[in-house]
Amino acid sequence: xxxxxxxxxxxxxxxxxxxxxxxxxxxxxxxxxxxxxxxxxxxxxxxxxxxxxxxxxxxxxxxxxxxxxxxxxxxxxxxxxxxxxxxxxxxxxxxxxxxxxxxxxxxxxxxxxxxxxxxxxxxxxxxxxxxxxxxxxxxxxxxxxxxxxxxxxxxxxxxxxxxxxxxxxxxxxxxxxxxxxxxxxxxxxxxxxxxxxxxxxxxxxxxxxxxxxxxxxxxxxxxxxxxxxxxxxxxxxxxxxxxxxxxxxxxxxxxxxxxxxxxxxxxxxxxxxxxxxxxxxxxxxxxxxxxxxxxxxxxxxxxxxxxxxxxxxxxxxxxxxxxxxxxxxxxxxxxxxxxxxxxxxxxxxxxxxxxxxxxxxxxxxxxxx
Amino acid sequence: xxxxxxxxxxxxxxxxxxxxxxxxxxxxxxxxxxxxxxxxxxxxxxxxxxxxxxxxxxxxxxxxxxxxxxxxxxxxxxxxxxxxxxxxxxxxxxxxxxxxxxxxxxxxxxxxxxxxxxxxxxxxxxxxxxxxxxxxxxxxxxxxxxxxxxxxxxxxxxxxxxxxxxxxxxxxxxxxxxxxxxxxxxxxxxxxxxxxxxxxxxxxxxxxxxxxxxxxxxxxxxxxxxxxxxxxxxxxxxxxxxxxxxxxxxxxxxxxxxxxxxxxxxxxxxxxxxxxxxxxxxxxxxxxxxxxxxxxxxxxxxxxxxxxxxxxxxxxxxxxxxxxxxxxxxxxxxxxxxxxxxxxxxxxxxxxxxxxxxxxxxxxxxxxx
DNA sequence: CCTAGGATTGAGACCGGACTCACAGCGATG
DNA sequence: CATCGCTGTGAGTCCGGTCTCAATCCTAGG
Numbered sequence: 001x002x003x004x005x006x007x008x009x010x011x012x013x014x015x016x017x018x019x020x021x022x023x024x025x026x027x028x029x030x031x032x033x034x035x036x037x038x039x040x041x042x043x044x045x046x047x048x049x050x051x052x053x054x055x056x057x058x059x060x061x062x063x064x065x066x067x068x069x070x071x072x073x074x075x076x077x078x079x080x081x082x083x084x085x086x087x088x089x090x091x092x093x094x095x096x097x098x099x100x101x102x103x104x105x106x107x108x109x110x111x112x113x114x115x116x117x118x119x120x121x122x123x124x125x126x127x128x129x130x131x132x133x134x135x136x137x138x139x140x141x142x143x144x145x146x147x148x149x150x151x152x153x154x155x156x157x158x159x160x161x162x163x164x165x166x167x168x169x170x171x172x173x174x175x176x177x178x179x180x181x182x183x184x185x186x187x188x189x190x191x192x193x194x195x196x197x198x199x200x201x202x203x204x205x206x207x208x209x210x211x212x213x214x215x216x217x218x219x220x221x222x223x224x225x226x227x228x229x230x231x232x233x234x235x236x237x238x239x240x241x242x243x244x245x246x247x248x249x250x251x252x253x254x255x256x257x258x259x260x261x262x263x264x265x266x267x268x269x270x271x272x273x274x275x276x277x278x279x280x281x282x283x284x285x286x287x288x289x290x291x292x293x294x295x296x297x298x299x300x301x302x303x304x305x306x307x308x309x310x311x312x313x314x315x316x317x318x319x320x321x322x323x324x325x326x327x328x329x330x331x332x333x334x335x336x337x338x339x340x341x342x343x344x345x346x347x348x349x350x351x352x353x354x355x356x357x358x359x360x361x362x363x364x365x366x367x368x369x
Numbered sequence: 370x371x372x373x374x375x376x377x378x379x380x381x382x383x384x385x386x387x388x389x390x391x392x393x394x395x396x397x398x399x400x401x402x403x404x405x406x407x408x409x410x411x412x413x414x415x416x417x418x419x420x421x422x423x424x425x426x427x428x429x430x431x432x433x434x435x436x437x438x439x440x441x442x443x444x445x446x447x448x449x450x451x452x453x454x455x456x457x458x459x460x461x462x463x464x465x466x467x468x469x470x471x472x473x474x475x476x477x478x479x480x481x482x483x484x485x486x487x488x489x490x491x492x493x494x495x496x497x498x499x500x501x502x503x504x505x506x507x508x509x510x511x512x513x514x515x516x517x518x519x520x521x522x523x524x525x526x527x528x529x530x531x532x533x534x535x536x537x538x539x540x541x542x543x544x545x546x547x548x549x550x551x552x553x554x555x556x557x558x559x560x561x562x563x564x565x566x567x568x569x570x571x572x573x574x575x576x577x578x579x580x581x582x583x584x585x586x587x588x589x590x591x592x593x594x595x596x597x598x599x600x601x602x603x604x605x606x607x608x609x610x611x612x613x614x615x616x617x618x619x620x621x622x623x624x625x626x627x628x629x630x631x632x633x634x635x636x637x638x639x640x641x642x643x644x645x646x647x648x649x650x651x652x653x654x655x656x657x658x659x660x661x662x663x664x665x666x667x668x669x670x671x672x673x674x675x676x677x678x679x680x681x682x683x684x685x686x687x688x689x690x691x692x693x694x695x696x697x698x699x700x701x702x703x704x705x706x707x708x709x710x711x712x713x714x715x716x717x718x719x720x721x722x723x724x725x726x727x728x729x730x731x732x733x734x735x736x737x738x
Numbered sequence: 739c740c741t742a743g744g745a746t747t748g749a750g751a752c753c754g755g756a757c758t759c760a761c762a763g764c765g766a767t768g
Numbered sequence: 769c770a771t772c773g774c775t776g777t778g779a780g781t782c783c784g785g786t787c788t789c790a791a792t793c794c795t796a797g798g
Contacts, residue, residue, distance in 0.1 A: 010784085012783090012784055012785080013784070013785065014784080014785095022747080022748090023747065023748040023749075024748085024749090024750095024784095024785090025747070025748055025749075025750090025786090025787085026746080026747060026748075028784095028785070028786070028787090029746095029747090029786095029787095031785095032785085032786075034786085034787090035746090035747095035787085036744090036745055036746055036747085037746075037747090038745080038746060038747090041746085041747085055487070055490065055491055056491060056784085056785075057432075057491070057493060057783085057784055057785065058491045058492045058493065058785095059428055059431050059432050059437065059492065059493050059783090059784080059785090060432055060753090060783070060784035060785040060786090061784080061785055061786075062428050062785090063426075063428050063429055063432060063752095063753050063754070063755095063783090063784080063785070063786090064752070064753045064754095064784095064785065064786050064787080065753095065785090065786070066753085068428065070471070070492075077457070078447070078453055078456055078457050078460065079450075079453050079454055079456075079457040079683075080453075081448075081450055081453065084447055084448050084449075084450065084453040085448055087447055087448075087472075088446070088447050088448040088474065091447065091472065091473070091474055092474075095473070095474075100471050100473070100488065100489075100492065101471065101472055101473075102439070102469050102470065102471050102472075103456075103460065103470055103471075103472045104460070104464070104469070104470075105457065105460055105461075105464075118424070119469065120469075121424065122424055122425060122426070122427045123427045123428065123439075123469065124426060124427065124428050268666075271666045271667060271669075271670065274670055275669065275670065278670075296667070297637075297640045298640060298665070298667035298670070298671075300640075300644065301640065301643055301644065301647075301667070301670075301671050302667075302670050302671055302672070303671070303672040314448075379754090381753090381754055381755080382754070382755060383754080383755095391777080391778090392777065392778040392779075393754095393755090393778085393779090394756090394757085394777070394778055394779075394780090395776080395777060395778075397754095397755065397756065397757085398756095398757095398776095398777090400755090401755080401756070403756085403757090404756095404757085404776090404777095405774090405775050405776055405777085406775095406776075406777090407775080407776060407777090410776080410777085425754085425755075426753085426754055426755070427755095428753090428754080428755090429753070429754035429755040429756090429783090430754080430755055430756075431755095431783095432753090432754080432755075432756090432782095432783050432784070432785090433754095433755065433756050433757080433782065433783045433784095434755090434756070434783095435783085739798100740797105740798085741796100741797085741798085742795105742796095742797085742798100743794105743795095743796095743797105744793105744794090744795090744796105745792100745793080745794080745795100746791100746792080746793070746794095747790105747791085747792075747793090748789105748790095748791085748792095749788105749789090749790090749791100750787105750788090750789090751786105751787085751788080751789100752785105752786085752787085752788100753783105753784105753785090753786090754783105755782105755783095756781105756782085756783090757780105757781085757782085758779105758780090758781075758782095759778105759779090759780090759781100760777105760778095760779090761776100761777085761778090761779105762775105762776085762777080762778105763774100763775085763776080763777100764773100764774090764775090765772105765773095765774095766771100766772085766773085766774105767770105767771080767772075767773100768769100768770095768771085768772100
């Protein structure tokens with residue numbers, strides 16, 4: 001008969017209480033399942049609630065419990081499957097534990113991250129999972145940490161901040177991958193990353209990203225072990241849009257000192273790098289060897305299938321969420337969040353063609369500059 | 370000197386008011402930038418706020434404004450780049466307009482969707498963007514709509530629900546794509562989708578997804594136009610995990626009545642279908658033609674590059690967010706949200722090899738059953 | 739039959755802002 | 769000089785729950 005009557009205002013405990021002919025306090029107790037409530041009252045309240053199709057206002061509830069049952073997730077770009085997967089891991093665990101996720105993209109921009117964190121804090125999220133855009137400039141994260149709000153870093157560290165971090169041992173896997181390339185005879189290995197920097201890379205320069213810094217460290221270590229000089233000139237940062245990545249790729253692949261192997265720092269870069277290589281008429285791995293970070297399913301579909309560094313991204317999301325929830329519940333941290341990446345050798349790394357000049361040079365559509 | 374003193378409880382307007390030696394009301398006015406406040410008071414309040422590093426509690430604010438400045442986004446799976454992109458479009462617009470996004474995955478499960486919508490409503494989101502798991506079973510969405518809460522559908526329609534919907538004209542593009550295949554001589558065209566159904570596909574059966582229904586309608590239309598019989602036996606639903614997709618692919622590609630072209634309903638399916646085709650030792654497009662929905666960057670990297678149906682997913686996200694915001698602000702709906710997909714002809718569709726039996730059959734690793 | 743102690747119950751404070759309302763201050767108007 | 773009108777201001781209510789506290793009910797022990 002009734003049921004659909006509610007329109008203007010939401011039904012509140014007070015309404016339910018009135019309908020059940022009990023006090024607001026009793027209704028709230030019955031609804032919230034706390035305190036002492038007689039069977040009789042409980043039934044009447046529940047029936048009334050059902051009848052009025054009462055739904056608690058989580059906002060109001062949050063306000064005086066102090067818990068919003070919401071966690072904020074701050075990532076670079078949800079469009080990147082890397083973060084898509086991680087986010088999926090996070091949301092899966094969060095949902096299971098009764099938490100919701102507010103998602104914010106930063107485009108790896110620190111200002112956007114500062115803003116994101118502030119907004120999330122204003123919304124009183126119970127905790128934060130952040131993929132810090134910078135491992136150096138972390139004042140805002142420092143404040144969050146000091147205020148005691150639960151926080152976990154994912155994917156990258158926050159510099160010297162003692163915050164639980166879920167990431168892979170980048171230096172290790174980079175070392176391994178570089179060894180692999182060195183073993184194949186490569187000496188001129190290029191590394192292309194989107195990481196923004198004010199100047200071209202020089203050995204020892206301070207990098208904003210711990211992740212990239214670790215990868216480069218791993219590479220240098222491998223060259224050091226092999227007693228070979230590290231080709232710092234082939235480390236290219238600021239690889240932004242598709243055009244700039246292509247042009248960088250062409251740059252490192254031409255001239256007498258060209259690279260014989262290219263490492264792409266992430267899946268997005270990889271796409272443009274491979275395209276550029278194809279456009280140059282070079283073949284993988286005969287002319288150029290190729291290696292990329294992240295094992296996306298499509299990397300098995302190319303010809304040849306690509307050799308990649310697989311990162312357990314989904315599981316990292318899961319671990320980050322679990323760690324955060326643990327923190328929020330006041331439990332001590334469990335296992336440390338160091339994950340292991342693996343080198344998946346498929347077909348894109350081959351033996352280095354000895355000194356044979358590539359057929360690049362003149363004819364190719366090379367960018368001006 | 371002070372500044373870092375706040376620890377236990379958050380700083381509230383009352384605290385600021387006290388510090389600025391004005392009433393709570395005045396402080397609130399100065400902070401909230403409303404009502405009449407003298408320059409003197411404003412300055413004192415702002416200074417005090419700064420000093421105490423006051424931050425408004427959005428929860429409290431939401432509670433009596435009724436607006437949470439949050440929109441709920443309910444998608445099938447954020448891990449799927451299709452939704453990743455759409456979500457990116459949504460969050461970009463939302464952020465610009467001052468809204469946050471709470472994200473929920475449903476795995477295309479109706480029960481999960483019902484739950485998601487309920488939770489979001491309890492959190493008092495200002496509006497919802499939903500990719501309905503089912504276009505048939507929409508009782509829960511019906512309720513939301515009736516309650517007057519702003520809502521926009523993305524990607525699929527909600528059946529007979531008169532809710533603003535941002536989607537592509539699937540029947541049209543499917544018609545076009547099918548014509549393309551028919552023109553190439555294909556008559557046995559398979560269509561593989563994850564859509565869950567209780568029984569194998571039969572013409573005219575009720576489908577849960579308007580999207581898939583429209584695609585099939587487009588296909589049938591094309592066959593009808595050409596005066597050819599529609600191969601309903603090659604429409605395969607319930608393609609779940611990688612293994613089942615592979616086995617379905619093998620099924621449709623073997624036997625005397627095998628398909629000469631395969632259409633993959635989304636990027637995830639496509640990966641497994643192409644893998645299965647490669648495993649069978651068949652080549653695209655010489656032995657089998659292939660077409661997929663969604664133009665992901667990697668589809669240009671395979672050999673041959675894949676012919677795809679490009680959907681403006683990011684822009685659809687943008688449009689959905691804009692439409693929702695418009696609704697939330699009480700403005701009349703703007704342009705209708707019909708988007709156009711385009712057929713991107715690359716290299717995976719070729720001429721149908723006349724009746725020549727494929728080298729599939731016996732030796733291949735075909736699933737038991 | 740009387741009373742201590744646990745189970746119930748209702749009134750009301752409180753969370754942290756937004757907003758209503760009554761009132762004071764003050765220059766302009768008549 | 770009284771009135772009007774507008775800016776400033778403080779007290780207090782309200783949003784919709786949670787939670788404290790004191791009062792009331794009920795039942796077993798003495």
